[in-house]
Amino acid sequence: MNDLQAPDIEWVALSPSLIVFGAAILGVLIEAFLPRKQRYYAEVAVSTLALAGAFAAVVGLAASGHGTDDAQVAGMGALAVDGPALFLQGVLCLVGLVSVLLFAERRLEPALHGASVDSFAAAPAAVPGGPAEREAEKAGWTTTEIFPLLLFAVGGMLLFPAANDLLVLFIALEVLSLPLYLLCALARRRRLLSQEAAVKYFLLGAFASAFLLFGVALLYGYAGTVSYAGIADVVSGEPGAIEPGLAGTMGNDALLLIGGAMLVMGLLFKVGAVPFHMWTPDVYQGAPTPVTGFMAAATKVAAFGALLRLLYVVLPGLRWDWEPVLWGVTIASMVGGAVVAITQTDVKRLLAYSSIAHAGFILAGVVAVTEDGVSSVLFYLGAYSFVTLGAFAVVTLVRDSGGEATHLSKWAGLGRRSPLLASVFALFLLAFAGIPLTSGFAGKFAVFRAAADSGAMGLVVVGVLASAIAAFFYIRVIVLMFFSEPKADGPSVVIPSPLTSTVVGLAAVVTIVLGVAPQFFLDLAGQAGVFVH
């Protein structure tokens, strides 16, 4: 009966996620104890500081070389603190930070009963249009819980790409998903859609994570351990050599393959790759736009991080097994997303499909199992997330009596009404389309080059054609905004508070800078290209 020794945990190395989770809990406490009036400010302050702090921590870690030379595995092998992890965590912190600004925006909605309100339901639990809701609105309640939820989600996302064993992978997945499910249901306008989105997202998400979990189980069954390193050893090496005792029960390739496939499927779902993409359009459309922006940007980053680690650390030995499959998924996503997007009529759905296509492009970088591949994906994710945030931020600004005017036909002639905003949005669209001098192009080039370098020229060609198709619908929106006469009853662009303006401005700047002078960030991503084992 030996006393169990306390696990030794590198608090510093884990500081980013710890800070965020701490702040999240603090946020919950605030909800519990502070009077309504002060919650908003308190929450905003806490989340901003937390995310900023987390970012600082990430930078600190990276500066102290954790990203490159002394990358390590922390928390008893549970979490990796290495280049990719830190890079993505940095991106995620920034995305979270920016999203906080979007969440906190309170000037878009017309003031209710003298109280300025945000784009989240006053009483999410209440029946839409019911007495309870009216009560809540009269009382000027607002759902400040969104901030802790956001923080929890970010926390989960910070863990996701760092997860170094299957347990943490699964936990992180759930921690990031559950808050998102809730956030989806909180729209102030069009609540039915919002709730529907939540239901769909939740059920399908749960379904997917069940698959992932079963995959975890099978892998565990295969390797007898849940740590990536352990599994990798078994995959690459001769099981008996590692643990003679378990030689009998280990190394059953069927388990490995099936388990691996299910695991990958769970991640592809989060990424939104064909054929696991179908939730994306509906959820993107139904969720409150700030949340959509956050999801679209952050979830992709986190999920791709996890996928990269899984494929590069655990399954490189199986490359020849999963590569063809991923090729299929990649092509399906690029082409499918682009083609279906052509006929979309709703901005948010359009962006959803475009995100599917982009998932495909990023996958093209993933399948190139090279260091270049990793860094190109990292860069792409960084670039893409900001363009996405910016785009959705713009969407929140174009409103008419019924709230956001997301139907494309209403965007006709926007370029005449407010050239500046339209130009910025056009910039984002061009970035999506991968026009040179925008971040989108740099990313696309990096990814495709990595793919070509690893001999996947075919993928590049398909990708190029797909982006040609994709270009078509981005252009369509631009045509609509600039070349068609503005409608008399068209939507108007509300002048937002500095919060949203900052977001849009920032996104635009990042888009340009990453397009014109990406070298610095490419270096960053380049240094961050190595996974710790």
Added chain:
Amino acid sequence: MSFPLLTATALTPAVGAVVTAAVPAARRTAAKWLALLFSLATVVLAAAVLLRFDTGEGADRFQLTESRAWIADFGVRYELGVDGIGVAMIALTALLIPFLIGAGWNDADPPSSPANGQEGPKDDEAPATRRWRPTQGFFALILMVEAMVILSFAATDIFLFYIFFEAMLIPMYFLIGGFGDRAGEQDSEEGQARQRSYAAVKFLLYNLVGGLVMLAAVIGLYVATADQLPEGTFSLQAILDARAAGELDFGTGTERWLFLGFFVAFAIKAPLWPLHTWLPNAMGESTAPVAVLITAVVDKVGTFAMLRFCLGLFPEASDWATPVVITLALVSIIYGALLALGQRDMKRLIAYASISHFGFIVLGIFAMTSQGQGGATLYMINHGVATAALMLVAGFLIARRGSRLISDYGGVQKTAPVLAGTFLIGGLATLSLPGLGPFVSEFLVLVGTFSRYKAAGIVACAGIVLAALYVLILYQRTMTGPLKPGLEKLPDLKVRELTVVVPLIALLIFLGVYPKPLTDIVDPAVEHTLSDVQKTDPEPETPAVEAAP
């Protein structure tokens, strides 16, 4: 490092674009003058480039070179440099823009403004569109295009070239889609807007597809170089040297694929049959200056790039593709001319004529003789000026009558003799009459082609006759005969218009009578290109005894 002249030349219009765009809505005229000012400044700088360029024996191939690190990770450097061809093209670009600005002086005024009495959003509903500043936008975009075109002429780094080759589509696209000449066959504003945006989208998609195909090839090129050289590079000079040193050899298959990737992009831009259909729409729907910008400046990047990149990078593949390319070029020549004959719309007619002329240019390039390629280069210049003259005058005419249909005109020379005269000269230049610039280049192209491919040369000659036909028919139907109703009050050219057209005509005559300065600049570059593709001019059958003068 000396003063970065090329960068300055390209940057001036870019800055001009920003400044012009920033001018408040009310200050339309100020914006115009600013744009003109900047374009003139660019002309000065381009002239400086021309002067600084050394055509002497043993001068470097690429001069005024600049080289800065840019995106090391992609193996991309900010490398500029010009050979004779580049200099000539930059000069042409810089020179044309002020005329285009002058010609388009009022084209982009918002419909409500008195400049042109079209109906449109009135001032009472202005709040909705208060910040809409078409004029500023128009000139800013033109300058932006100029900047990018100049950069793509000066870029000696393939990736850098690609960037601007691709990026210039965007401002072009807005120019085409945003500003029509309000004279479409549809009488309704909406109908025209629809046609315009159709043309714009067509233009963009065509060129984007080409560009993306090229992107694949560019990536492929990088990979190929990365395989064989210490690290992958996009530097034209580096690749040329490497191949000269025998360190680099793509291998037949790869080289051909890469060549195709590049060539398709350029053939779409050029445009070469059967990838031409975007041009008539684009030129037909856009205002005359923009149409000129497309055909005289932007499209030249395509042919220029064939000359510099296709031949420079992939000599064997170029040689391999020559028969096909020449066939396509011939088809373009004849086909374009025949379709020009069949047009009812003035600007579309000129567009098809341009297609025919681009056929000549490509023909000259792939004839692989000094005359052919020198001629092709001259052709780019001359065609630029000639089309400018013809199209701009046509634009003035259209602006007066508000219709592009040839059938709406007739007997114009009675009311507007000067307009008719300039139009005729533009036309004669287009049919390359001796004494005007285009003749020199066209004949050189023909000789160059003929001396290697007799049959091709003879077929191309058919283009000469057809050119005479479509130009003269156009002139006869519009300018001569009894006066058509609605033209009685047609005013003759105004001073502004004259100041635009006359210098162009003077230039045409000068280029026709004394092209030597130009050929002196171009020749060395052509010789370099020929040595890239390891070709020499065919020897004459029986070299004549040089008779004493």
Added chain:
Amino acid sequence: MSPENYLYLSALLFTLGAAGVLLRRNAIVVFMCVELMLNAANLALVTFSRMHGNLDGQILAFFVMVVAAAEVVVGLAIIVTVYRSRHSASVDDASLMKL
């Protein structure tokens, strides 16, 4: 009796759950089916843990239960709200967003 059988059972349960998700309309039931799949996974984990003779699997199982609980909270919350506003828990009714 060999532990493999438990694996077969868990596979069976998983499939049942999946089938349920695909076939049943009522959101609650669908959700229960998901839970069933999770538990199938648990069973597999425990079985493997037994086979391998280490505890990782069992620990994982515990975590899964916790997560499942959390999921229930969130899930029911959402489903109930939807039920309130639509007076129906059918998944198919929630199909306003399509195409």
Added chain:
Amino acid sequence: MIGLLVGAPLLGAAVLLVGGRYLERVGHWVATALAAVSLVLAATLFFDMLGRDGEDRALHQHLFSWIPVADFQADVAFRLDQLSMTFVLLITSVGTLIHLYSIGYMEHDPRRRRFFAYLNLFLAAMLLLVLADNYLLLYVGWEGVGLASFLLIGFWQHKPSAATAAKKAFVVNRVGDVGLAIAVMLMFTTFGSFAFEPVLAGANETSEGTLTAIGLMLLLAACGKSAQVPLQSWLGDAMEGPTPVSALIHAATMVTAGVYLITRSGAIFNGAPDAQTVVIVVGAVTLLFGAIVGCAKDDIKKALAGSTMSQIGYMMLATGLGPVGYVFAIMHLVTHGFFKAGLFLGAGSVMHGMNDEVDMRRYGGLRKYMPITFVTFGLAYLAIIGFPYLSGYFSKDEIIYAGFSKGGAEGWLLGGVMLLGAALTAYYMTRIMLLTFFGEKRWQPDAQGHEPHPHESPLSMTIPMMVLAVGSVGAGFFFDQGETFVHWLEPVTGLGHGDSPVSHGMVALAATGVMLLGVAGAWWQYGRRPVEAVAPSGRWITRAARRDLLQDDFNHAVLVRPGNYLTRGLVYLDHKLVDGVVNGTAASFGGLSGRLRRVQNGFARTYAVSMFGGAAVLVAATLLMRAV
């Protein structure tokens, strides 16, 4: 010096065109003065040339290097030898006279300034053509005169017929020009140069095939410019232009450029008998063609145009004969220049007096009203029909003689043809004479009811006519004296002596005989009895001849109509096929998108199915990968 020759009229053209309104008053005088200047220059150069003896009379002037690209070296350089001197004199003298004439003729035309500008432009181009030292520069002049003739034919642009004629002339000429262009290219590829000296010197070292090719191409060019079959169709319509233009360009100078070209390229043709044969055939055919057309036309100018074609046919034929014929071709060219110009000016003067009536059947008995015109016209008439000891007599008989001297059957054939031509010439010229100046007056009030009042033209018009009349009378005699002309040209063209089966005298006799026959025939038909004012329908041959022997119908049926169909077809294809493919692709993607879209049917369970299926595929595929 030589440069100035071209420069003076060019300057005039430029000044008049640019100067605009301010020159309306003096414009025509400026132009005429400048034409005169170049005449004076030409004269001085001429006498300077006479000062030197035969061989080193040729002058060269290198102005500047024009298009230097590698081996392709085109210079702007002039060459003034006896041949070009002859032309220069002809052009400048006739040109100046016609400038003078036009002052009166165009007096009332509002756009007179521009007319004179174009005339000057023409002079410049024509002089450039004959002075050029290489074929490319010649080509410039070649197309330059084409442009000038285009502008002048279409001078009365408001008349659609004029505009059409102008366009037709230019386009048909373009076809010929292509020939010249190809010839130049061939020269470049063969000799590596296209300057006269190297090419002509190198000719005898080159294969006959090449020479034949070059020769035929040059002939094509000549046919275009000189309105020879098959490219003759434009000349008749060209008469839409003001009459001085017809006189200068379409009678005296430009149309003879073809003859100049072939004579200049003698060395090439000498080496290519086949080409020569073709030249002869073309000449012979055109000779008859023009004559027949000339017999049937009632439009005085068109009749004369036909005659021009026919006369140039003579010259062509002569050049085809090689050294034997060159000299006489040129000689006939010069004499023809005088009398044909005279005839046209006369016709112009007649029209001037008759409210621009051109139908000879509306003339009649004009000798009483415009005596000077009658006399000058008459002299020119006698000259052209080859009345003994007038210029036509010498030049034409020499050609006929040369034809006979081809020897053998061919010789007889050619001689016969040319004699027949001579008879026809006499016939149609007499016809014109009779219809115009003899018989009763047949004119009626025109549509506006203006009764024409025939009157003699002003001095500015009659003086040139008189001068030309003198030329037409005296030139031949002067040239023939001691074979002045032959010796003058010999150094350039060379001279050959064929052995003719018939003697000079016999030829002269025969020629005179057939001439009288022709005159008699014409008198028989038009002199004895009054002529009806409206043409009788006539026999099929007449009708065909009136329609220029159906040449236009032919061109229309064979070239124009199919061309139109082709263009229309292509326009359709371009839209439907080439463009259709593109739009089709776009559309198909749209359709595909629409179909795929339906999968997204909003039912969560469908999504689940797709996920499940995806997972299944994923697993299956991975296993499969391992299996294979």
